[in-house]
Amino acid sequence: VTSLIADPGLAPIGERKIEWAKTWMPVLRLVRDRLREEGSVEGRRIAVILPLEPKTAYLAAMLREAGADVAVAFQGSMVHDDVAAGLAARGVEVFARRGSTREEELRYFEEVLARRPEVVIDDRADVIRLAHTTHPEVLEDLRGASEETTSGVVALRAMEADGTLKVPCIAANDARCKYLFDNRYGSGQSTVFAVLDRTNLLLAGKRFVLVGYGWVGKGIARRARGAGARVVVCEVDPFAALEAFHDGFEVAPLLEACATADVVMTATGVRGSLPPEAIARLPDGVLLANAGGVDDEFDVAALGPGREVRPGVVRYEAGGRSVDVIGGGVVVNLSAGEGHPVEIMDLTFAVQAMSARHLLLHADELEPRVHPLPPEIDEQIARWKLEALGVRIDSLTEEQRRFLRSWEAFA
Amino acid sequence: LSAAARSRIADPSLAPAGEQLIAWVAGHSPVLNQLARGRLADGALRGRRVVVVVHLEAKTAYLATLLAEAGAAVVVAGSNPGTTQDAVCAALVARGIEVHGTHGASPDEFEADLMAAAETAPEIVIDDGAELTSRVLHRRGDLADGLRGVTEETTTGVARLRALEEEGRLTFPAIAANDAWSKHLYDNRYGTGQSTIAAILRLTNLAGAGKEFCVIGYGWVGKGLARYAEGVGGRVTVVDVDPVPALEAYMDGHRVAGLEDALAAADVVITATGSVDALAAGTLAHLKPGAILANAGHHDREIDVDALGPGDEVRPGITRHELDGGRHVYLLAEGRLVNIAGADGHPVEIMDLSFSVQALAAHLLASTDLEPGLHRLPAELDREIARTKLATLGIALPEPRPVDIAVR
Numbered sequence: 001v002t003s004l005i006a007d008p009g010l011a012p013i014g015e016r017k018i019e020w021a022k023t024w025m026p027v028l029r030l031v032r033d034r035l036r037e038e039g040s041v042e043g044r045r046i047a048v049i050l051p052l053e054p055k056t057a058y059l060a061a062m063l064r065e066a067g068a069d070v071a072v073a074f075q076g077s078m079v080h081d082d083v084a085a086g087l088a089a090r091g092v093e094v095f096a097r098r099g100s101t102r103e104e105e106l107r108y109f110e111e112v113l114a115r116r117p118e119v120v121i122d123d124r125a126d127v128i129r130l131a132h133t134t135h136p137e138v139l140e141d142l143r144g145a146s147e148e149t150t151s152g153v154v155a156l157r158a159m160e161a162d163g164t165l166k167v168p169c170i171a172a173n174d175a176r177c178k179y180l181f182d183n184r185y186g187s188g189q190s191t192v193f194a195v196l197d198r199t200n201l202l203l204a205g206k207r208f209v210l211v212g213y214g215w216v217g218k219g220i221a222r223r224a225r226g227a228g229a230r231v232v233v234c235e236v237d238p239f240a241a242l243e244a245f246h247d248g249f250e251v252a253p254l255l256e257a258c259a260t261a262d263v264v265m266t267a268t269g270v271r272g273s274l275p276p277e278a279i280a281r282l283p284d285g286v287l288l289a290n291a292g293g294v295d296d297e298f299d300v301a302a303l304g305p306g307r308e309v310r311p312g313v314v315r316y317e318a319g320g321r322s323v324d325v326i327g328g329g330v331v332v333n334l335s336a337g338e339g340h341p342v343e344i345m346d347l348t349f350a351v352q353a354m355s356a357r358h359l360l361l362h363a364d365e366l367e368p369r370v371h372p373l374p375p376e377i378d379e380q381i382a383r384w385k386l387e388a389l390g391v392r393i394d395s396l397t398e399e400q401r402r403f404l405r406s407w408e409a410f411a
Numbered sequence: 412l413s414a415a416a417r418s419r420i421a422d423p424s425l426a427p428a429g430e431q432l433i434a435w436v437a438g439h440s441p442v443l444n445q446l447a448r449g450r451l452a453d454g455a456l457r458g459r460r461v462v463v464v465v466h467l468e469a470k471t472a473y474l475a476t477l478l479a480e481a482g483a484a485v486v487v488a489g490s491n492p493g494t495t496q497d498a499v500c501a502a503l504v505a506r507g508i509e510v511h512g513t514h515g516a517s518p519d520e521f522e523a524d525l526m527a528a529a530e531t532a533p534e535i536v537i538d539d540g541a542e543l544t545s546r547v548l549h550r551r552g553d554l555a556d557g558l559r560g561v562t563e564e565t566t567t568g569v570a571r572l573r574a575l576e577e578e579g580r581l582t583f584p585a586i587a588a589n590d591a592w593s594k595h596l597y598d599n600r601y602g603t604g605q606s607t608i609a610a611i612l613r614l615t616n617l618a619g620a621g622k623e624f625c626v627i628g629y630g631w632v633g634k635g636l637a638r639y640a641e642g643v644g645g646r647v648t649v650v651d652v653d654p655v656p657a658l659e660a661y662m663d664g665h666r667v668a669g670l671e672d673a674l675a676a677a678d679v680v681i682t683a684t685g686s687v688d689a690l691a692a693g694t695l696a697h698l699k700p701g702a703i704l705a706n707a708g709h710h711d712r713e714i715d716v717d718a719l720g721p722g723d724e725v726r727p728g729i730t731r732h733e734l735d736g737g738r739h740v741y742l743l744a745e746g747r748l749v750n751i752a753g754a755d756g757h758p759v760e761i762m763d764l765s766f767s768v769q770a771l772a773a774h775l776l777a778s779t780d781l782e783p784g785l786h787r788l789p790a791e792l793d794r795e796i797a798r799t800k801l802a803t804l805g806i807a808l809p810e811p812r813p814v815d816i817a818v819r
Binding site: 023 | 431432434438439601602612613616617618621639644725729755759761804
């Protein structure tokens with residue numbers, strides 16, 4: 001096992017962090033036991049391309065514990081060196097270092113691809129795209145990929161539409177056990193609190209402009225309101241806008257909303273969501289952060305030179321006004337915080353692990369397209385989580401089932 | 412001797428990092444900058460010996476700086492070794508202020524720091540939990556004669572001062588800064604509420620959604636905790652011994668229960684009673700396995716930490732304690748105030764209000780001869796703070812008509 005990491009000596013610190021995550025991931029432990037018993041990942045090559053922090057580390061570690069050969073890589077802005085070291089010590093090959101250069105990152109991804117993975121668990125479809133563009137030989141062994149993010153699924157669908165997608169992909173993001181919880185409660189809590197933790201400021205009474213009301217936006221709006229903010233939603237989609245309105249939020253066009261904002265958060269997954277004319281309208285002292293999966297939701301470089309005014313907070317000044325950017329425009333819960341809460345990632349990574357299993361067992365039956373996680377697997381994960389939480393639910397009676405099946409009942 | 416030579420701090424070279432934190436506070440403290448600074452500029456504090464004993468982080472440091480700027484001879488000591496930030500101490504010393512405090516000071520060092528501050532024979536004390544005032548009275552009664560007055564930050568401290576007054580031992584004026592509307596309505600509720608829940612989430616990296624929170628004590632702090640716990644998706648059960656706040660909690664939509672029932676269901680237990688042993692040795696048997704325990708009240712003794720036995724650190728700021736029957740629980744920040752020991756304390760804007768109360772109270776003590784005993788901040792000053800804050804938010808109020816004033 002050869003890893004490329006910053007400092008193997010950090011392993012004990014990283015190990016403790018991974019162990020804490022494991023403690024709060026009962027479903028993932030259950031999935032590990034199941035995979036181990038059935039031997040479905042034994043000796044199989046799996047690549048995990050996810051921000052390298054304790055929760056993802058445990059996903060990689062549990063796949064390893066279940067018998068898979070696991071390689072991990074990611075961009076340096078979201079790598080915890082101690083966790084990387086802890087994971088390497090658990091027998092996973094790790095290619096990641098905080099603050100790595102673009103060249104190093106390319107090398108890291110190439111190292112992972114050189115291991116000829118059978119399944120890639122990908123983030124933003126970065127490595128799947130790399131395999132299709134510059135490393136087509138990798139596609140021979142690649143049975144399929146499972147994609148974590150909304151933005152990545154969009155990219156894969158575009159590849160499917162123009163006929164370039166060569167392997168079956170599972171849109172893990174679109175599993176209900178993922179987006180209903182991870183995107184909404186996970187992003188909601190962790191992005192709002194990353195801003196509060198980094199700034200030590202109060203949210204009560206603040207005008208919080210939220211750009212984008214997808215699942216991530218819905219979670220942010222709810223948590224920002226929960227912390228006392230007055231939330232204004234900006235949307236381009238009429239359904240999402242109407243939903244925000246009925247959820248009790250003010251809805252306004254971006255340029256208007258920006259003029260009275262105390263905090264602006266983007267969550268669109270679209271580059272250039274906050275154009276220069278919107279930024280020009282921001283009042284002095286506004287806080288700005290990106291919660292979306294795309295780094296360029298607003299253009300940090302265009303803000304000019306900045307200076308750090310608190311750890312993780314950079315101030316940009318122009319025309320007598322200042323804007324304080326938290327987390328450098330990169331998804332704020334990871335760039336300025338510890339990412340999603342552990343229990344949420346228990347669900348998400350159970351989806352990923354079951355997705356990888358499904359691809360290993362059934363890729364031959366799948367077209368090279370974007371597929372959903374089979375709904376019965378999704379439902380099974382939800383039931384496991386409820387069981388772990390000690391929450392019991394009801395089931396339909398035979399009569400109710402019959403009623404639902406028989407359209408004649410309405411006659 | 413220079414301020415640096417008189418001080419006891421951890422590391423003077425940390426000053427730039429502390430300076431950055433203080434500058435950030437200055438930028439978000441409009442009421443201190445406008446109202447308090449203007450009021451202090453009349454020279455009433457010039458040459459006055461002022462001791463500030465409040466959690467020693469950037470907001471407190473900024474208050475100390477403003478008092479020094481107004482000409483006071485300021486000495487600062489931490490009110491709790493777990494909440495003292497060494498970088499901030501270094502920056503204060505670099506600004507020429509005498510500081511006694513280090514993060515994680517031993518009980519002996521902590522006592523020595525407080526007594527060193529007391530030995531400077533303060534005329535005015537800005538106190539937290541009456542920590543300095545009670546020591547002066549118990550150990551250096553002679554110094555009480557030199558006190559023009561004390562202004563007290565917390566509910567707990569005001570209770571202590573009231574007890575002293577009832578015993579006839581409050582021989583100097585004391586202002587219950589905590590009881591000002593501009594303080595307790597915001598600081599105790601929104602300040603503690605936001606920062607405590609945020610600190611718990613930050614220390615654990617766990618989700619609030621779906622968690623059962625047990626809030627012990629439904630004073631202003633407890634009300635804020637309950638509101639913010641709900642705000643992160645938690646379900647709240649309140650425990651209180653006083654029927655009035657218990658009924659208030661019920662009407663606010665929370666579950667109200669006895670301690671044993673509440674603990675049995677709680678994923679997170681937060682103490683906020685301002686008393687001791689809110690979570691006492693005898694109640695630990697009722698805790699759910701894996702429960703997370705945190706304190707939001709003034710005393711480190713709200714949770715009986717000794718009864719939990721030794722713990723292993725499983726994450727920074729989290730210790731795991733094995734209990735009888737193979738159960739374990741997690742304790743945050745050793746049972747100290749979790750929002751300050753585990754994070755940066757109250758939000759800046761909240762402390763802008765609280766410390767404006769303190770600054771105006773100190774000014775009042777310096778410029779007026781008040782009767783001995785416990786006073787509240789005059790309502791007009793209190794309103795002026797709120798009005799200034801609203802004005803900085805761009806919110807203007809209608810002028811009160813005579814009838815409005817008559818019914819007030």
